[in-house]
Every structure is written in structure tokens, then in C-alpha cells.
Amino acid sequence: MNKKGYFADFGGAFLPEILVATFDELTAAYESAKADPAFWQEYENLMSSYSCRPTPLTLAENLTRHFGGARIYVKREDLNHTGAHKANNVMGQGLLVKRMGKKRVIAETGAGQHGVATATMAARFGFDCTIYMGEVDVERQRPNVFWMEQLGAEVVPVKDGTRILKDAINEAFRDWVSNMDNTHYVLGTACGPHPFPEMVAWFQSIIGREARAQVLEREGKLPRRIYACVGGGSNAMGIFGGFMDDPVELVGVEAGGRGLDTGAHASRLCSDDAAIGVAQGYKTYFLQNAEGQMQETHSIAAGLDYVGVSPILSHLREEGRARFTAATDREVVAAMRLTIRKEGLIPALESAHAFVQAFKDAPDMSPEDCLIINQSGRGDKDIFTVADAFEDPGWREFIIRKAEQYQT
């Protein structure tokens, strides 16, 4: 093991000794896959035949007219199989698991999208699958739990700690240190010890590669800005990756929760509540107290409700290469409603964070310019949360009737 996987001062591999050999093996498998053009070709073939790649770049004409500024494009990661960009990373790691000859996969999940994607991949490739999910998230994302179980995965509710995403990651690590011989941990975001941040960003870079080619074909020039929501950071890294060397502003939008001044948020890169630390095997900005204990986070979007953030994004922030802002729960629900009405698109609550900032900025931009929002996932899964947020009376009555039916 060498000191590697650093992005300036962020990243690294803070591993318990028992996992060092497993990470050496994984790093070797990843590096050999990356050096093999046939691997990426196999990956693209799989994503175009099993998922829906390339995903479209949709011009949101009604929203563009509504805001009267830059032309708004939406990169449609919601059209991936299983409904989110998570599939890109998961299918890629699945091919790697085949190369390594392992037979079992485990994963953490917050919103449930990564869990569903992993369970889907496991079904397709014939792997055993266990998904760790915080008890709080099991409650708020029940439909995804149902589908993971139908796909043959065992879903383990995690009752420790804050009972959300970070606790599910800890539990997945605890499984892995026992079962690494036959098991691969499909980490769902561009976080964790090396090589995960770099490897997940590599698989997700398919988003940015496509988006760049698509926008050049449509507009004949680059967009001014790219917007992506930031939880762990994998969809942001995915789309940013295509424009890293271009004069394009990269904007990451974090979960502002109930507001940055309330403490109830998950903003690591644009609030004063975070500090550099080491947890879950890597060094980045974490929401932690003065003594280094991790704090509770809050977001309406389970997939953004996370205490750390990709070390690559921390680096982009320090360099000034990307700008980070936050969107509150309330703004997110409003942006989601507007997008549904104006465009017939249903972004996930996570993705809707990116829409919030794009909507704030678009009116001040020239109609000659365009921007791209990464719609990282579809919002169908959020039907319970969204129906509550919209205070939809019909839905409420339906649930009450349904409950009564089950009780009789």
C-alpha cells in the first residue's frame, strides 16, 4: 500500500489493516480495467443495451421562456434503467466484480436508488446481494425497499447512530471486513478510501462525455454553466468530468435543509459548520463538532443527507474550480413542482436541488448562452415525501383507505 488517491490534501485511504490487502486487490483490478480499452467498450455496450445510454439532453423550452434568460438544457440521467445515474457506477463495478471473480455484493443506500441499482446488477450478473439502509431511510423510501427485496436482495435496516446513510456505510464496512474473500462492496458515491472516489468518478464520467458532445452538436458551443446536486458527489463528478478543461462554470448544489443557519442541513462545502476530517476511510470536509464527532444532518432528499463529500469536490472547491451553493427543502419542492408543470419532467428531490440554483441564475444570463442541469434521477420514488410536501388531499385519503383495507 502506498500513499495514493490524493486530490491535493483530500482523499487518501485510512483503512483498518484487515482491509489493506482487499483494497490493494481492488486498486489493481481497477487500474488494469482502466488501462484496457476493451473494458470501457464492454461497459458502454452494456449501458446502451441494458440501460438507456446515451441518455438524452433535453431542451427545456418552457422553463427557458419562463425565466427569460439562458437556454436551459436537462441531462436526462433519470432515463437510466432503475431511474438514476447510480446505474452507471453500479454496472461498471459489476463488470469489475466479474473480473475479480467475487460472488457477492454489498452496498449502502440512502434514497434507495443505489440499493435498487445494486440489487438489479446482482440479479443480472447472478451475485448474492445484501443492502444496508438506515432505519430512517427504510421508512421514507419504502417503495425502494420493496423493489430491492423483489430483486432478491436482503435489505438490512441499520439501527445504529443517526440511522441514515453514513451509518449504512459503517455497517457495510463491518460486513466487508468479515467477508472480503467472496464479497465486493459496491460503494455508491465518489467518497470513501482510494480507489473509490476516482473509480466512481470514472464510471460516472460517461455522463459528462455524452453531455459535452450533445451540447456541442445542438448549440455549436459550450454551455456557460453546469448544475448538479451534491450528496456524496457522484452525479456532480460525472457531469463535471466532461467539462473540467473547458471555460465552463461548475456549480454544485448541496442540501440546505431547513436553512444553513438552523444547523439542520447537509451542506459541507458552502456552510461554516463543516471542517476537514477523516472518517469512513477518507479525508474531506465533514459536518462535525469541535471535538471531531460527526453531526446529524438533515435533508428532504435522503440521497443528499450525508455528513461527508467527495474529496475530489473538496479539492475543486479549494482550487476555486467549482462553486457550491445550497437549496432549502422548501425551494426544492417549489422547483420540483414548477418543473413537473412546465416540462412534464419529474426530477428526484435530490436532482431538484440543482434546478433551484439554475432557476435563480438563469434570468441573469444572456439568452445567447445555455446551461445544463443534471437531472440525476426521477422523482417517482419520492411519491410519499412529495405528496406530503404538496399536501395533496387525494393522496392522503387514498393512503388512509388503503391502510383500512389492510387492517380488515
Add this chain to the structure above:
Amino acid sequence: MLETYLKERRKGKDILLMTHIVAGYPDWDACSDMVAAMVDAGVDLMELQIPFSEPIADGPVILKANQEALERGVTVARCLEFGREMARRHDIPFLYMTYYNILLRRGVAAFVHEMADAGIRGAIVPDLPPEEGEEYLSAMAENGCDPIFIFSPTTSDERLRYLSSVASGFVYCVARKGVTGMDTRFSDELGAYLGRCRRATDLPLALGFGVKDKTDVDFLTGKADIAVIGTQTLRLVEEQGVAAVGDFIRGLR
């Protein structure tokens, strides 16, 4: 340094015992009583675990102890005071066991200096491999504290030798894969692994993870220098109270 103490101590005993508590759990008085009972029962050295919110190397029992301690308001500052008090009161070496972020937030050099000043002899930081620990290693050396590193059954011979080259005091060999507090099979395989560890270093060897009774300690006698009792005393305290600790330790060898 610890190595000399341990080797000296070993001349009079077939195997040494290291025990563990989570600082502040179940409460401070119980912790003081447990340490006193363990020292009285002849324990040779002790780990004081400073609770962390994300203890990824620990199993359910120690994880729960970490969380409950934090929920009850245990702070790092208070743990360090407790460590100072224990080292002053008892004539055996104490080590801190904690995760790297606790050191990082306090400042690695400041933490180590404070620790040395309090008479704490070394530290076990399971999520800090030596490759990431430059600052830690030099601070420990400057302050005369021993950085305890970990050998595992998955560690290659080459890496065992590398770890041995940066370790001092003793080496902590984890008995098996997995987290703390699960069953370990005390088998020929474990004996062979300890033989591999023995060949890689001249430092005393401690064996921990799943050591729970006299049979296990007997198995380790002659193969390791120190048996580590971690989770089992926590279980005992939860089931039978602090008063049961002394007899349990006395019955181990």
C-alpha cells in the same frame, strides 16, 4: 519504553493481559471502579477507548458503548482528564485507543503532547495505517510514546515486516477477519498465523478479537505475549455489573 516493560514483565508470567474500557461508559464512576478492579486483579496494561461517532472497526457491543457514551455527553476533553487521572493513580501502562479524527481535530501534535504529559504510554489508532501517519509517527517519537500497529491474517509477510519497522512497544495481532466481539476459532490456523507474526518482528505480540475465557488465554500462552480482553468485559459489566470484573480477570490465567 513499553517494549522493555513488557519483556521484563514476561519473565515472571507466561502470558500478560491487556484489558479495555470505553471511557465514560457506562458512566465515569463505573469506569474508575473497573480500572481499579482490573489493576487489582493483576492486569498488565490497559486500553482506554476514547469514543468516536463512527467506530468502523468495532462490533455491536463496543459500537453501542461508544454511542451511549457520546449521547450522555462524554467529551474528548473529559476522556483525556480521565486518562491522566488513571495513569497517576495506577502503576501499570495505559494506552489510548481511538480513531484518527479525534487526534486530527485536536491537532495531532497537540494530542500526542497532551497524552505524553498525562503519562499515557502509547496509542492504537485502527484507521491510521502508517502510510497516512507521518505526522503522528513523528509526534509519537518526539514525545516518547509508542505507536501500536496492527497485524492481520490478511497482511502479507512483506507488509508485516514493514509494519514492524514503524511499530514500537508491541504489535496488536487481530485474530481474524471481522470486527471486535465476534467468535474466534482458536485453532491451528491461528497458531500458524501467530508464528508468521512472530517471525516478522522482535516486538512483543498481543492477540485480540474474540478472546473471552481461560481456555482462549491458555491456547495463546506460549504463542503470544499478551492476551487482549476487550468486548468480553463490557458484556460482563452489562450482565453482572462492575463487581464481577475482578474475579473474571483473576480466573483467566
